[in-house]
Amino acid sequence: MTLPFGNGREAGNGLGVTFRDSKRLPVHGWYPYVEGFSAQYVTDALLRFDSRPKNIYDPFGGAGTAQVAASHVGLPSFYAEINPFMRFVAETKVSSAAWAQQHLLVWEKAAGKYLEEVAPQRLRKAARSVDLAGYHAAFPNRDFFEEQHLRELLAAVRLAEEIAGRRQHVKNLLLLACAANTVKSSHMTRRADLRRRRPDEYKTRMVDVSQFISSTVSSYLQDIRTLSTPLGSSAYISSDARSIPDSVAESIDLAITSPPYLNGTNYFRNTKLELWLLGFISSESDLGPFRQQAICAGINNVSAVRGEPRFFPFVEKVASKLDEVAYDQRIPKMVRHYCSDMHAVLQQTYRALRPGGHFLLDIGDSCFCGVHVPTDNFITSLAQDVGFECIAKNLLAERYSKDSTQLTQVELVFRKPTSMNCRRNPAATGLREKIRQFGASLPYKEPPYTKRNWGHPLHSLCSYQGKLKPAIAHWLVNIFVPQGGSVLDPLGGVGTIPFEASSSGRFAVSVDKNRFAATVASAKLRPPRLEDACRSITELGNLIAETRTSDEDYAAAEFGLNARVVDYYHPDTLAEVLKARKLFLSRSDWPDDMIFLWASLLHILHGNRPYALSRTSHPITPLNPSGAFEYRPLLGRLKQRVETA
Known part of the structure; x- marks a missing residue:
């Protein structure tokens, strides 16, 4: 499904586009996160709807932008996140910040002691006794750091643990200050991906681990002192947004996220130095299981252990083109698996939301080997299949791919209907109950399904006497046919039911003796480019x-x-x-x-x-x-x- 662009946002206004504005905000800027999105965007979203949300959920919690924004206005938040280091960042920015606000004197005393110990002369002395065996075992023959800088960084980590003792929140805050300066202290730089610095990027570069960490801890102190209102809590609920606990079902007012873009970014490799520094991995080989469990957004996520992805005709049209032209056959597989994974995320988010709740996504399209991949349109169609109402598509920014193809970054706004959705009702397990609920709710009579032109444009490919309304076909298929199931219409006509079934990932067969009708049905089910x-x-x-x-x-x-x-x-x-x-x-x-x-x-x-x-x-x-x-x-x-x- 393709939604028109709304008028609510203009290209380049910066809202929802990048983490750039968040770097300057208290707490939000505690860790530099390239993939993060705008804190102001989240804050605005909390005020956008007539009924202010009482809580929020981010299926891809990342650096905690959504959680922190909610916390600073006193709202509780929930999130899912597979990367353990990013979970640590988010928890520290919310829970440890809240603890430090409530125990300010304890925090200030510990931070002051730490600043004394990481002063240049003391830190250099502590660095002499650092053992580098763990680093060489994790990254053999990899000179990510100057040895002295690495020793000082590891010494700062050890000092943080010693000074914090059993005070976990103090430890979290001090360790985050170390992690936030890991890449800055190395030979690496993080742009779209973590990479080695080019020679021209060394010209004015000065590494001072002591000054880096001291400056960061001082900014943490200042930020916590400026926090005035009680902070809202945050709860981690799952490592996988495709599987969340029953306890959060229909309890969320607003979901908001910037999911992994379908752009090949290796989100775990980007944080491998921090993951190692804080003990979440012991070698680069430990990154493999994370990649296999994560949303398939890059070619390194493609693996035989994932099994077969769900089939969606609108995805297959693009993926089949990539089959023909891609230089790496993992690319079309990545597209198929990404959409399959995001369908599961949408299903679980739908389940978490209360009726009438909204889901906001910041997403962009992609281009591979000259083939445009309309990720935003894919997600819109997947959301509609799950049961969401597709409210708006707002342009956030225009950007360009590596081959100069113009791409867009958009905000998608979905809403969970307030009327009974039979297909999503866990009680509707038997056919009789589903029939009863369908007859009682008649969901196709609810907006937007009542619109005369609702549905895919191919439904109107050819006029035909007595054609079934596409909205009725849509609900019949989605209520009575399981995802991945099969549909036979023995009196298929122009294929309204089979087309809806095929469009939502079912296998469809249409039969009609009338050659006129059969021709139109065939054209709908197998349209050419x-x-x-x-x-x-x-x-x-x-x-x-x-x-x-x-x-x-x-x-x-x-x-x-x-x-x-x-x-x-x-x-x-x-x-x-x-x-x-x-x-x-x-x-x-x-x-x-x-x-x-x-x-x-x-x-x-x-x-x-x-x-x-x-x-x-x-x-x-x-x-x-x-x-x-x-x-x-x-x-x-x-x-x-x-x-x-």
Whole structure:
């Protein structure tokens, strides 16, 4: 599903775009996080809706931006996060900050003692006795640091543990100050990824571990002194946003997150130095299990242990293109698994929200090997499948890929309906109960499903008498057919039910004796790419030019109920229609792109719109035509229809 851009935000306004503004804010800037998003954006979101949320949930807690923003206005928060170091950062910025606020004198005394011990001369002395065996075992033959800088950093960690003793929150705050300066003290730099500094990035660089850490601890002291209101609590609920505990079901008012972008970033490699420094890993090989368990957002996340991803037709259209052109076959697999993983995240977030709760996502699209991957549209369609109402899509920023392809960063706004959602009700386990609940709630009569044009545009590929409303088909499929299940419609018509089933990840079969209906259903279920369809129009034009009509063809045009076929068309248009008819009937195994053309042609055969080939009639029932006999070129009108389908 593609949502139009809203007018609520302008490109480049900075809201929700980066962590940049957060670096200057108290507590938020305690750890430099490239992948973080804007604290002001979260604060604004808390005030956006008529009913102020009483709590929030971030499925990808990261550095704790959402949790800290909620805490500073007194709201409790919940979060999921797989990276143990990032969990440590978030917990320290909320829980340890709150403790330090309440025990300010204890914290100030411990911090003061620590600042004395990490003064330059004392830190250099402490560094002499540091054992580097653990570093060399973890990173053999890797010179991430100058030896003296590494010794001082490790000495600062040891001093933090000694001074804190059993006071866990003091320990957390001092260790975070060390971790926040790890990359800054190394030969590495963190941009989109952690990488070695280039020679030109060393020119004005001065490493002073003592000064770095002392400055950070001093800023922590100042920030905690400025905290005036009681801080809200934060609770870690899961390492995996695809599986959250039952205790939070329907308890969350607002979910807000910036999920991993589908951009190949290795989120664990980016923090490997901090993970090692604080003891979360003992070697680089320990990163493997994290990558396998995380959302599949990079090619290094692709692994055979993940099994098969869920199938979504709209994802497959893009992934199949990548199958053909990708230099690394992990790229299309990454796209498929990412969408499968995000579907599970959306399901669990839906379960966590109260009816009427909102879910805000900051997400961007991607481009691989020249193939555009509309991640925002994928997530919108996945959210709709889960049961969310798709409220808005707001442009946050315009950006560019490595090959200069223009991309966008957007905010997606979803809402959990307040009316009964049968498919999500755990009590509706039996078929009879589901039928009863469906009849009682009639969810297709709730906005936005009541809109005349609700649903995918392909539902309107061709007019047809007695067609089922797509919204009804949508709810029938999603209530009565399990995800990954199968649907058979023995009287499929133009494929409304099979198309909805296929679009939501089910396997669908449509059967209809009427060749007209079966052609339209086939076109919906296997639509070609626009460029392939347009190329086929040229081929069709060549075939029509080579086709010769006979007296028998014109005799068939004498058929009619309200009027004869010949009464509907200008003679030249009639000739083209008869040739197309002759071609269509000449074989039953047309390829998908030609079937799509036939279905599109059936739609424009008659009607009262400018695209119709006939004189003025009715688009569904071919009533007796009126108006002038005007030549209307078949190929030109067909091309217009295909481009708008």
